[in-house]
Amino acid sequence: MAQRQRFLQFWWGQTASLLGDTTCLALLPLIAGLHLSASPGQMGILGFAISLPFLLLALPAGVLVDRVSRRRVLILADLVRAAAMAGLMLAMFFDALSLPALYLTALTVASATLFFDVAAQSILPELVSADGYVGANSGLELSRSAGTAGGPALAASLLQAFGALAPLAVSMLFYLGAAGLYAGLPERSRPVAPHSGALREVAEGMAFVVRHPVLRALTLCALLWNVAWFVFNTVFVLHAGSSLGLSAGEIGIALSLQGVGMGMGALIARPLVGRLGIGISLLVGPVTSAAALPVLLLAGPGTALPMAGAALFLLGIGPSVWTVTQTSLRQAVTPSSLLGRVNATIRFATAGMRPLGAILGGALGSLIGIEATVAAAGLLFGLCILPVALSSAARLKIMPGAA
Template identity: 40%
Template sequence: MPFRDSLAFHRDFRRLWIGDAASQIGATTSLFMLPLLAAQTLDATPAQVGLVSTALTASFLLLGLPAGVWVDRARRRRVLIISDIGRTLALASLVPAAAFGVLTLPQLYAVALVYGALTVFFDVAYQSYLPHLVGTDRLAEGNAKLASTQSIAQMSGPTVGGLAVQALSTSYAVVANGLCFAWSAVWIALIRTREPRPPAVPDPHLGREAVEGLRFVFGNRPLRAIAASTGTFNLFRMASQPMMIVLLSAQLGLSAGKVGLFFTIGAAGGVAGALCARRIAMSAGQGRTIWMSIALTGPFGMLVPLAQDDWRFWLAAAGEFAVAFGGMVYDVAQISYRQALCPERLLGRMNATMRFLVWGTMPLGALLGGTLASLIGIRAIIWLAALGMALAFLPVFLSPLRTKRGPPLKKRPRRRVISE
């Protein structure tokens, strides 16, 4: 593809790209900072730290299906802007409590719940908005570019968050992080391409419309397999990651900066994966890339529980790097597969249904990790989670994706672009 034909030169995609990058930096740093705020400032137990992570992700389980219906009824650009502004205000609400020394765990849980609900709408909307901006034939490139910046956000977020916690108090660092969402809203507001107003739904019914999205996903065997693999991986990932913060920070006594460095090294694997994802999919085929990416890298996760405050810290970080590399290649391939397969009118509901299924396991994983850590120990739950992630490839391996090169691509009719 000629360089000038890259989506980097597509004005509105570039604005979405910048806005999404800012939002992802804020999201990644929040997932790191809020549990750290509970652990360091509020002296939370491992179970309470797990509850903060549960609150951050619970909305994917509670709101996942209705969010898809509402996104399909609305202009998705507006949903993105409102979600960003709402997250800014939610995190800013910590300022008075921090200033007067009355910040409590219940307030932190409430902020995490509101923040998580708005994140559901943002994530469903941007995945549904991308095909409108770039067209079906450029989805792999668009997803790879967005994924690369998301990985950079994941790489920089924990380190920036750790350094900010050391320079400021944790609560003020969280509030400063909220400005990322305000910056994202500005860039998305600058996008000039407007979606047509969604057609009015005769006799709208939330339940019936949500069921239509469920039927589409469950009626397609590859989508069912993707949901099973991704949901399994996310369940064990969220059981492990909050406990890694506790292990590195509380048990090994590492500084916030070094804890952030561990997750930054892992996120660097995601950056590398995003940069390689398109070429790997072109070589192996999109279907085979989906299962091979996590099958070949998942076992490296068994290095993570070996972490100690010596050379084994770097060995564990290398394992985190490999798992993140495979996970990102997998994500680019499976998201592009889903978007190309789905009719546009169902994109919001399909993405929301998949998010409900695959992210809905995350609060369960965080709750499971915190509960079991109190019973069998923090390092034991990290070992268990590493084994679960290593086996997560099995549903997609045992599906038709094992031999498929890609989805049945279809041309979409040209959309009329209108101005508001």
């Protein structure tokens, strides 16, 4: 199977998986709130069930993905998610739907999604050559932005028009279709190191990230960015509503511009790398993130909505370029036998920063006020620039290993 054909088949599968996932994860809170009258505390438990696997299972997922066929992990993950949708449909059909069943579904889907994400990022070098990483990751990021925008809208519209069974069935079909596409990919052999025990293999992946100057810089930047984002995200709605006087609808418009920015970033990443080089392109995400919050803080009467929209657009376009460039560079500098553990290590570290950022945002908002907390998040975004700017990654012109 030709390289382009292999990638397109993987891309279509990835797009279907993402649509299934975003539809499902948008639907679960809607079912909890509208059908089961969940309390705020119960909604919190649902959110906890969705996020918990990324902390508990990320490192074991990396070991598994480096030991077995990554294609089979993708297939199994989508089949598990499809089965979870079928189980929830049966519970609804027999009038046995409950919050514990919803928690179990959320935990199952999120766990399968974690294994899927690690395998998907790790299999790409088996499908395309190094000089195609940026273009391939741009396409995958475009799918991600489309799924982020389209999945929740699809879930809500189907729920309103036909009830909860319809979006569950659609999500299940997306997963099954994706699994079928992955099954058609050729099985490619790769060097696999002898097993040395799960804990030792986890340590090998973590040590590789810490010792590698490029991966260390990328990880530090990602850690700081996640803290900054969750500090900002914790207080944004309060700032937009109380300080800027935006209505709920206007806040929704501003937030939608972040998705537009994500799509734009995915489209421009490849030509940007070709023009500026991989190193300078890596700085686009941190720099635009640092510029976004001053734009928001400069908003005044009459400019609140366009300035808030511009800030969120910047927080979409730059990080999207960052995702494409740093994922491609990570794939280029990591041996295939370690790639699953490296991806999982970085996913584990960044997931750990999210609750820290949310707690910090809430504490700062209470102590120094909402606007000062937005400014503090802007300073944290500014710090993201330093690990990359001071590393050898910023001086790279072409992708390592590219022709």
